[in-house]
Each structure stands twice: as structure tokens, then as C-alpha cells.
Amino acid sequence: MWITRLKLKNWRNFKQIDIALWDRVYLIGPNASGKSNLLDVFRFLRDIAKTSGGGLQKAVKDRHGITKLRCLQARTDPEVAIEVALAESLDSAAPKWTYAIGFKSEGKGPQRLLLNYERVSHQGQIVLNRPDADDQADPARLTQTHLEQINANAGFRPIAEFFASVTYLHLVPQLLKYGDAIGGKRLDDDPFGQGFLERIARCTPRTRDARLKRIQTALQVAVPQFKELRFVKDEVNGHPHLEAFYEHWRPSAGWQREEQFSDGTLRLLALLWSLLDGDSLLLLEEPELSLNEALVEKIPLLLDRLQRQARHQRQILLSTHSEALLRNPGIDGRGILRLEPEKEGTRIVEPDEAEQRMMETGLSAAEVLLPKARPARLDQWALFK
Amino acid sequence: MIEIAIATEDALSEAVLETLVQHSGRPVQIAARLRRQGFGYLKSRMASFHQMAQWRPVLVLTDLDQAHCAPLLLRDWLRQPPAPNLLLRVAVREIEAWLLADGEAFATFMGIDPGKVPTQPERLPDPKQRLLSLVRQSRQRDVKRDLLPAPGSRTVQGLGYNEQLIRFVRDH
Incomplete structure (x- = not known):
């Protein structure tokens, strides 16, 4: 299964984003632009869905509570929202599944963390739409997602299992x-x-x-x-x-x-x-670290060859700062997402038409896109004068 | 054994020079491989290569690409008469033409009809494009996947372009 689309609201340093994802996604951007925070969305979904020790409350608590999780730029809207679309293949026009949650602090009394909504659709049909009548009768139910409950997620078990088996590596x-x-x-x-x-x-x-x-x-x-x-x-x-x-x-x-x-x-x-x-989805944090450049250069091909073996077919999201990793002119530009910090939170930019056309001439992503991921004004940078 | 340095603009050209040196039958050993992506590096280092050639032969290979003709490129790059041990060679138009020059081996490698490989690759305006269009007719799935851009992608080549062609250079 592939995650084809991701929408976020008020997630860490992303106030509002809506992006398409390919089988290989390379996240580039300056330090602290939110590359790891973006990968963390999928770890968060895994933490909710995993069968032992999972759940929404724990996933938020492990991230030091909703006040730390919520985007600093979210002034009036207290809700954090995540929506993903999943498909069986990247070519399919319509997603097979969508999963969406919104949650926020109760805003009164014990300040419980409550779901605003939880929705699942399967091939366009709504499978789950909370809050439902039961939730309204007993609001405490809104402290848990159905995703984390075996007896409630039967109707969408495949996506629960998919999220639960997301792998993250940063050795x-x-x-x-x-x-x-x-x-x-x-x-x-x-x-x-x-x-x-x-x-x-x-x-x-x-x-x-x-x-x-x-x-x-x-x-x-x-x-x-x-x-x-x-x-x-x-x-x-x-x-x-x-x-x-x-x-x-x-x-x-x-x-x-x-x-x-x-x-x-x-x-x-x-x-x-x-x-x-x-x-399942594999998240890699800067795979280039400590590796010889000649090896790093081979990583995209390594990932692609792996992809050809049915047993190991999986979506891979990786963050990188490496020129060598993006040097191969065969890298599909659609998979490169550039994170651009701005006053109102980080923006995620896909290569535009001009950049795609530059890459069509044989230029690599390292040449076309990486310079834009440098921090602005770095030419003036120094610790000592 | 004479130790030489080779300077090239990409991994594929480097593999071609290595193989040529190896098959030359001369007592030559490659002691240094100088390479950065693209010809700009080679051109900017010509002065260093001149100096180096005083004590160690240097073999430089670059692509002519869209430059008008090889003698002009040589004059432009060398400026001064080259040291006797500085050899600058130019692939017309680019190294891919040299690969196509061994038509039979190339056809075998790609699993295509040898008659389809152009007999005068140096006359091709864009040898790489021709090479890629031959690959499209190939029956070798893995070779194709490495060499050609992924479906829907707008890149010129696949992720394993260099790797596959280097394998061809070394094995054929």
C-alpha cells in the first residue's frame, strides 16, 4: 500500500499543507525546517495504531503533549489535523482508503485530549464517521481512536496494520x-x-x-x-x-x-x-551520515532496485542534506519535496514547471533544487568577525 | 610500469578510459583518477594538468557535446602548446558514441537486432538519445529499467544509467 497524499493542519511547524507523495520521497530543506517533523507524522500514526502500548493519548504524551505538538503559528484554531490517502498502486486515480483525524485539548476542566473527528473512507464510501451517537452519549470515548482498538477497527483493519508496521530508522x-x-x-x-x-x-x-x-x-x-x-x-x-x-x-x-x-x-x-x-512505509533520517560519498551516490539506485523485487516493494521517505545523494540525474523530480520555513510555518514545495524542465535537460536534483534548500543569507554567516 | 593519471567528466568516461588503457597492451598503470561531474572541472584544471604532465603522463577525455568541432575545442582548452605527456582526447559528440561503435556487442548486451545500431555513431547529433531509443526496443527488463526514466518521470535517464553502461564497457 502507498500513501499518495498527506494533509496536515497545525502539525508542529506545518500550519497547513497538502502534498502528493510518490514511491520515493526525498525531503530537503535547511536545518530545523521540519524534515524530521514531517517524518514524525507517520511515526505518530504508527504509535496510535500499534497493538501493544499504542493509542492516541500515549502518542501525544510521548511528544510532550498537545501544546508542544501544535503549530506555534496556530493562534485561533486549536485543532491538530492529519489526513492521509492510501492506494494499492501509485497509478490509481482514486485512493482506496482515506484516514483523517482532528484532535485538540478539551479546553476546560481536566484538559483531556479529545478527538474532534475521526473519519475513514473506503473506495469513496464512508466506513467511519465520528463523533457518532455513542460518542455524543459518552464523550470519554473521544479520548481514543477507533484505529487503536481491535474491536472497532475491523472495518479498516488493513490500514491499521499498515500504520502499525511503519518502520523508522535513525541509527x-x-x-x-x-x-x-x-x-x-x-x-x-x-x-x-x-x-x-x-x-x-x-x-x-x-x-x-x-x-x-x-x-x-x-x-x-x-x-x-x-x-x-x-x-x-x-x-x-x-x-x-x-x-x-x-x-x-x-x-x-x-x-x-x-x-x-x-x-x-x-x-x-x-x-x-x-x-x-x-x-510497509520506511522512514529514513539522513541515510548519508558517516558514509563515503561514493556509497551515498548509490543509494537512489539501491532503493530503486529493491523496489523491483515484489517482496521488498515499499514506499520510502527520506530526509537528506546530501549533494551526493541527489546527484543522480535519474532521480524523479516529483519525489523531491523542499521544505521552506516561513513566518507562518513551513511550506512544502514540489518542483515547479521550470525546475522540472531544467531536470529534463539532464541536470540533477542536486544542481537544480538543492541550492534552493540552503538557508538564505548564509554568505554572511560567521561566528567570529 | 608507467604510472599515468586520467581525468574524465563522469564515471562512464572513466570506465571507458580504464578499459582502453587495460587493453592497450602497454605497460601503463593508472595511478590517479581525477573526476568531478561535468567538463567544467576538466577545463578549469588544464593548467594543473600541464604542470603534472611534466612528471606523470595525464590522459584527459571530454565530450565534444554541442561544440563546433574537436580541433577548436583543443585550441580553446590548451591555449599553450601541450606538454608532450598531456593527452587531451575528445569524444565526438559524446562517450555514448564510442559505446555504439561496437555495434555487435552493444546489440547483444541490449538484446536488440544488430542492424538497428547506427554504423557511424560519430555522425549522430545526439548519441545519447539514440542509445536510449535503442534501449527502448530492448527485451532485457532489468537493463531497461536501469537505463530508462521511470514511467511518468521527466528525467532524461534512469537511475542505473551509469552502472549498466559501465558493466557493458567492462564486460564486452
Whole structure:
């Protein structure tokens, strides 16, 4: 399933947006323009829909409450609204599903977070339209979405499952390497560190071995002297680990554990794993980090080739600052969304006709669009005079 | 072994030069690969290449593209008489013409009728466009998908354009 359209109102730094999404979406823009906030919409829907520990209240609470979530520019309208359209294929004119919610603080008494509405349509037919008579009789029902309730979402279970299986990846190598030393609280389905190893551990041995084998082949090309990759469980405490074997090192050096991998190796490994893992929407935060430019340049082709295998067909949204990542003149300009911060919140701009025509001449997105994603007045930038 | 430097404007041209050097049968080894996207870099670095050629041969390959003719381009780029070990070569109109020049191998690679590959590719006004139109007739699904723009996309080429053509250069 593909998300073909996204509408937001008062979501973080987006006051009002309505955008079309393709199978590959590249988000570009200056720092703090809202790239991660945009990816967070889909994590938010996942947090509502996931079967364990999900729900609207928790999803909002994890984001430090509605006052932090709501767009600062939303002065008179307190409602936050999200609407997505989903289709079976990107070519289909009409969406198969739409899901829309609006919610706000109660505005009195205990200031509960309440749904203003929740609507689902399937092939143009309304499947759910809240608040309904039950909600009016018992407003406490409006603290929960039907999306998060198994016994209420039967009529639109496919989209609940789709949202619940959205994958987000932003591996921070240091969290994985120094996980034990840092300690502290871990996030649910932690996308940043140790959770990554657990995700690998949860996989059935057969699938895991098959995936690691493919990743090993890829790493042998990308990482000099890299030879073998294997998954092990610590004999003493049972913790999952990845181990690698390198050529030309002292023979006695043996297998290296993930804490000895380079940052780039770890990030690349996590990227490759996440591409092979699952078939739902995949969100990637700056996949270029720590990677050699020549590798980064290959990412769009890697994603496209993956797409050709039915088993791994999935929509991918990624944020990037990388010139190398957008250098391939084959990148479809329709998939590039530029975030432009303005006084009234961030705007999302698709390539216009002139820009598309520039790319038709063989210019790459890096040449045509990336310069526009630079912060204005940077030529005057300096810390010291 | 003579160590040389090669300077090209894209990955495909680089692969072509590598292969040519390899098959030249000369005791030559490529010690440095200089490349940035586009010919602007090559042109702006000609002075450095001149100096470098005093101690290490430099082989530069660029596309003529829409410039009028190769001798004019050479004069424009070199300005001074070139150092004997600075070799500037120009693909007419562009490197794709060189790929089409091996018509039979190209036809085999693409799975098309060899008779369709133009016999005088250097006369083509736009060899890349011709190459892409030949690819459209190909029966190789994966090759097509890599080389051609995605349906509905307005780009000139596919995401795997360089990768596929480099594979052709190396394997044929």
C-alpha cells in the first residue's frame, strides 16, 4: 500500500499543507525546517495504531503533549489535523482508503485530549464517521481512536496494520556502541540503538541468515577488507550481537563485535537491514551520515532496485542534506519535496514547471533544487568577525 | 610500469578510459583518477594538468557535446602548446558514441537486432538519445529499467544509467 497524499493542519511547524507523495520521497530543506517533523507524522500514526502500548493519548504524551505538538503559528484554531490517502498502486486515480483525524485539548476542566473527528473512507464510501451517537452519549470515548482498538477497527483493519508496521530508522552508532555504559531508559521499538540488534534477534533464524548473507555481500564491496558477518548471542547474558571478520588483520584478531565496527559500517548495515525488513512505509533520517560519498551516490539506485523485487516493494521517505545523494540525474523530480520555513510555518514545495524542465535537460536534483534548500543569507554567516 | 593519471567528466568516461588503457597492451598503470561531474572541472584544471604532465603522463577525455568541432575545442582548452605527456582526447559528440561503435556487442548486451545500431555513431547529433531509443526496443527488463526514466518521470535517464553502461564497457 502507498500513501499518495498527506494533509496536515497545525502539525508542529506545518500550519497547513497538502502534498502528493510518490514511491520515493526525498525531503530537503535547511536545518530545523521540519524534515524530521514531517517524518514524525507517520511515526505518530504508527504509535496510535500499534497493538501493544499504542493509542492516541500515549502518542501525544510521548511528544510532550498537545501544546508542544501544535503549530506555534496556530493562534485561533486549536485543532491538530492529519489526513492521509492510501492506494494499492501509485497509478490509481482514486485512493482506496482515506484516514483523517482532528484532535485538540478539551479546553476546560481536566484538559483531556479529545478527538474532534475521526473519519475513514473506503473506495469513496464512508466506513467511519465520528463523533457518532455513542460518542455524543459518552464523550470519554473521544479520548481514543477507533484505529487503536481491535474491536472497532475491523472495518479498516488493513490500514491499521499498515500504520502499525511503519518502520523508522535513525541509527546512532554511539548509542549502540556505548549502550551499556549510557544505560538509561530505552524507547519503545527504539530506532536509535540497541533496539536494532533486538530487531535482528526477533527475526527467524532462516530469514535472518538469508538477509545477513545479502548484507555481507554488499559490505564486502563497500567496506575494504570486510569479509564475514554473523549473528551471535552472548553466552553469558544472552544479549544479541553482530560480529564481523576482516581480512589482513592479525589472524589472532578474530571476530569483532559491533562496538568495534566503524560508525559508517554500522550505519550502512542498519540501512541495508531496514531495507530488507518489512514491506510497509520506511522512514529514513539522513541515510548519508558517516558514509563515503561514493556509497551515498548509490543509494537512489539501491532503493530503486529493491523496489523491483515484489517482496521488498515499499514506499520510502527520506530526509537528506546530501549533494551526493541527489546527484543522480535519474532521480524523479516529483519525489523531491523542499521544505521552506516561513513566518507562518513551513511550506512544502514540489518542483515547479521550470525546475522540472531544467531536470529534463539532464541536470540533477542536486544542481537544480538543492541550492534552493540552503538557508538564505548564509554568505554572511560567521561566528567570529 | 608507467604510472599515468586520467581525468574524465563522469564515471562512464572513466570506465571507458580504464578499459582502453587495460587493453592497450602497454605497460601503463593508472595511478590517479581525477573526476568531478561535468567538463567544467576538466577545463578549469588544464593548467594543473600541464604542470603534472611534466612528471606523470595525464590522459584527459571530454565530450565534444554541442561544440563546433574537436580541433577548436583543443585550441580553446590548451591555449599553450601541450606538454608532450598531456593527452587531451575528445569524444565526438559524446562517450555514448564510442559505446555504439561496437555495434555487435552493444546489440547483444541490449538484446536488440544488430542492424538497428547506427554504423557511424560519430555522425549522430545526439548519441545519447539514440542509445536510449535503442534501449527502448530492448527485451532485457532489468537493463531497461536501469537505463530508462521511470514511467511518468521527466528525467532524461534512469537511475542505473551509469552502472549498466559501465558493466557493458567492462564486460564486452
